[in-house]
Amino acid sequence: MIKTFKKGGVHPPENKISRNAALEQLVPEGIIQIFISQHIGAPAECIVAKGDKVKVGQLIAKANGFVSANVHSSVSGTVLGIENVADYQGIKKPAICIQVEGDEWDENIDRSPEINRDLSKTSEEILAKITEAGLVGLGGATFPTHVKLSIPKGKTAKAIIINGAECEPYLTSDHRVMLEKGEELLIGVQLLKKVVNVDKAYIGIETNKQDAIDNLKKLAANYSGIEIVSLKPKYPQGGEKQLIKSITGLEVPDRALPIETGCIVSNICTTLAVYEAVQKNKPLFENSVTITGKNLNVQKNFIVRVGTPLTQLINAIGGMPENTGKVISGGPMMGRAINNLNAPTLKGSGAVLFITKEESKRGTKSNCIRCSKCVAACPIGLLPFLLYKLAERNMLEDLKENSVHACIECGCCLYTCPANLPLVDYIRLGKTRAMKLIVKQK
Amino acid sequence: MNKLIISPSPHIHGEFSTKRLMRDVIIALLPALCVSFYFFGLGAMTVVCVAVISCVVFEYLIQKFLLKTTPTVNDYSAIVTGLILAFNLPSNFPLWLVVVGSLIAIGVGKMVFGGLGNNPFNPALVGRVFLLIARPVEMTTWPLPINMITADATTGATPLAIIKEGLKNGLTIDQIKSQADYTFTYLDSLWGQIGGSLGEVSAIALLLGFAYLLVRKVITWHIPITIFLTVTVFSGTLHLVNPNQFIDPVFHLLTGGMILGAVYMATDYVTSPMTHKGMIVYGTGIGLITIAIRTFGSYPEGLSFAILFMNAMVPLINKYMKPKLFGEIK
Numbered sequence: 168m169i170k171t172f173k174k175g176g177v178h179p180p181e182n183k184i185s186r187n188a189a190l191e192q193l194v195p196e197g198i199i200q201i202f203i204s205q206h207i208g209a210p211a212e213c214i215v216a217k218g219d220k221v222k223v224g225q226l227i228a229k230a231n232g233f234v235s236a237n238v239h240s241s242v243s244g245t246v247l248g249i250e251n252v253a254d255y256q257g258i259k260k261p262a263i264c265i266q267v268e269g270d271e272w273d274e275n276i277d278r279s280p281e282i283n284r285d286l287s288k289t290s291e292e293i294l295a296k297i298t299e300a301g302l303v304g305l306g307g308a309t310f311p312t313h314v315k316l317s318i319p320k321g322k323t324a325k326a327i328i329i330n331g332a333e334c335e336p337y338l339t340s341d342h343r344v345m346l347e348k349g350e351e352l353l354i355g356v357q358l359l360k361k362v363v364n365v366d367k368a369y370i371g372i373e374t375n376k377q378d379a380i381d382n383l384k385k386l387a388a389n390y391s392g393i394e395i396v397s398l399k400p401k402y403p404q405g406g407e408k409q410l411i412k413s414i415t416g417l418e419v420p421d422r423a424l425p426i427e428t429g430c431i432v433s434n435i436c437t438t439l440a441v442y443e444a445v446q447k448n449k450p451l452f453e454n455s456v457t458i459t460g461k462n463l464n465v466q467k468n469f470i471v472r473v474g475t476p477l478t479q480l481i482n483a484i485g486g487m488p489e490n491t492g493k494v495i496s497g498g499p500m501m502g503r504a505i506n507n508l509n510a511p512t513l514k515g516s517g518a519v520l521f522i523t524k525e526e527s528k529r530g531t532k533s534n535c536i537r538c539s540k541c542v543a544a545c546p547i548g549l550l551p552f553l554l555y556k557l558a559e560r561n562m563l564e565d566l567k568e569n570s571v572h573a574c575i576e577c578g579c580c581l582y583t584c585p586a587n588l589p590l591v592d593y594i595r596l597g598k599t600r601a602m603k604l605i606v607k608q609k
Numbered sequence: 610m611n612k613l614i615i616s617p618s619p620h621i622h623g624e625f626s627t628k629r630l631m632r633d634v635i636i637a638l639l640p641a642l643c644v645s646f647y648f649f650g651l652g653a654m655t656v657v658c659v660a661v662i663s664c665v666v667f668e669y670l671i672q673k674f675l676l677k678t679t680p681t682v683n684d685y686s687a688i689v690t691g692l693i694l695a696f697n698l699p700s701n702f703p704l705w706l707v708v709v710g711s712l713i714a715i716g717v718g719k720m721v722f723g724g725l726g727n728n729p730f731n732p733a734l735v736g737r738v739f740l741l742i743a744r745p746v747e748m749t750t751w752p753l754p755i756n757m758i759t760a761d762a763t764t765g766a767t768p769l770a771i772i773k774e775g776l777k778n779g780l781t782i783d784q785i786k787s788q789a790d791y792t793f794t795y796l797d798s799l800w801g802q803i804g805g806s807l808g809e810v811s812a813i814a815l816l817l818g819f820a821y822l823l824v825r826k827v828i829t830w831h832i833p834i835t836i837f838l839t840v841t842v843f844s845g846t847l848h849l850v851n852p853n854q855f856i857d858p859v860f861h862l863l864t865g866g867m868i869l870g871a872v873y874m875a876t877d878y879v880t881s882p883m884t885h886k887g888m889i890v891y892g893t894g895i896g897l898i899t900i901a902i903r904t905f906g907s908y909p910e911g912l913s914f915a916i917l918f919m920n921a922m923v924p925l926i927n928k929y930m931k932p933k934l935f936g937e938i939k
Contacts, residue, residue: 500619501619504615538878542932582622
């Protein structure tokens, strides 16, 4: 049976034009810059100094507290120091700069191509490995994985859900991982199950990736307790709440964490990183990144080292096309526009998308015709047209009453709006302001 | 280097635009328009042209010279208003009154509230009801469709009016049906060969447009289907109780612009509720009021009033019929 969630959602054109590009290694040259904060939580603490020699996979910044993550070198070479480096949006943050010299890996990392199927490690050992490897959620939020896997007292997990929906248009890196690293992925799932002590795992995949579904179904026959769930394509199916609803039929209660439903959701790339961290001793220093766009001559799915300058990715596809209007980190629905092409990639960089000048322009806004398409598209059951008006007038109390806090900023409302109103832009603003008010009132 | 555009997500936009939605409504009205040209001939053609042109011109003039804003006639919404208004008029309607009706529809129905999106009542219906109250004789003298050439030659009452008149004279439904001036058959009304305003007569043409609107996702099924169901259930119950006094539901569905009103006027975005739940409440209200007016009121036709009345209820419906919040805890 093909499942999906019922409330809201939109069907943007899939445009998965890079789906057939096999994963390729991209080894950086020159200078790379690794931010010491690549996750939600406290920035890591730098433990290397100028002039130090580092190897691939060596710890260079240590987690600072529980909600934080280790950062490892993605190259071998000499540390040039810590500098303030502009990120994708041009905001300067401290980063460790390393001059690349060769490609010498830390000797603890198992680089052999054999798959390590040994599942004898205890739950604590696995969690320790994940913490050590600096794993963060690679679906975009970059929340430290070990924190997510530490279940709050009094709650019990019932199932692990792996997010293979990849519902954003254009993105294909998860798809390639499911095709090329299927077995590693399934071992990663088994490890996750062990950590949170559950017997059941679901991998939800949209049917526009039938080859991935078939591949994983075949492989999952050898592993107990993993069910591959076919999902009907619909954005935002990859949203945590929507995915849990699609697969289990349970709704995460308003203002609560997903653990209330007994589900823990993990991304495909994160799950692969769990396998690599636990079975291969490989910390998180590279990630698969889709490089795509209708105006590109080549479509690529690269495995990119963290800290590689974007310019190197762009050079690898033969330069940026003339008519590029926008470069986006992530998918077209929720990704962020990049304005600094010299910025280094992050752990959570999943895609670089090029959009032509013509497509980059937003339509002129006109009067709201109250067609209620935004209401029908909202997967949370909000009234975007109303929240927009309230946010425009800064009516924070009313925003609060109309549950602005629940907005997941998926953009379905703006996507569907015939009057081109900047709905989610204003709602995002109103939400930020209303949340401040809520915090103040408490 | 190339200057990059920075904006918040989403970076792509769907296929909908106000223009496209309005264009689709116009396309959906085309079959019924052709039928009315066929049955009512030149009269229908001139009424439609005059209504559409005056609506567009009035909207342009008001925006340009009174409101001093950029005219938005290129969103096609004035054309839709003109078409719907014309569809509600008899094909032999005096043309100067068509112009007056258009002025009321656009001026009073739409522009005084701030233009498209801000009007509480369906503009075309405001125009129609104004004309109905101001010029009841012209508004209820319907040419009977014969064919292109001899159209406009004879006039007669609509089936609803005949039934109303007959019941008032103490006749039973069967007696009325056997009268000489009652030539109405269900088959005729499917194609449109009945007396009535120029766009309401052909059930098939209107339903064809309904299907198109559904396929193009311009409207959802909620409002029209709820109206049809309510009308069927309410008038069906009355009919079962006393078939001599109350005519059957099929008659109600096929006459008096029921399909035109339910599909094209009640579903007007601006004046209908925002949630599916609300649409069902709204549709039920329209169905109940229409049948109540038709069977117990003094007017033979009640759909226009029912829609306008429920238009007024929309803000209230929107206030109480909010969608269920994802994961809402009661």
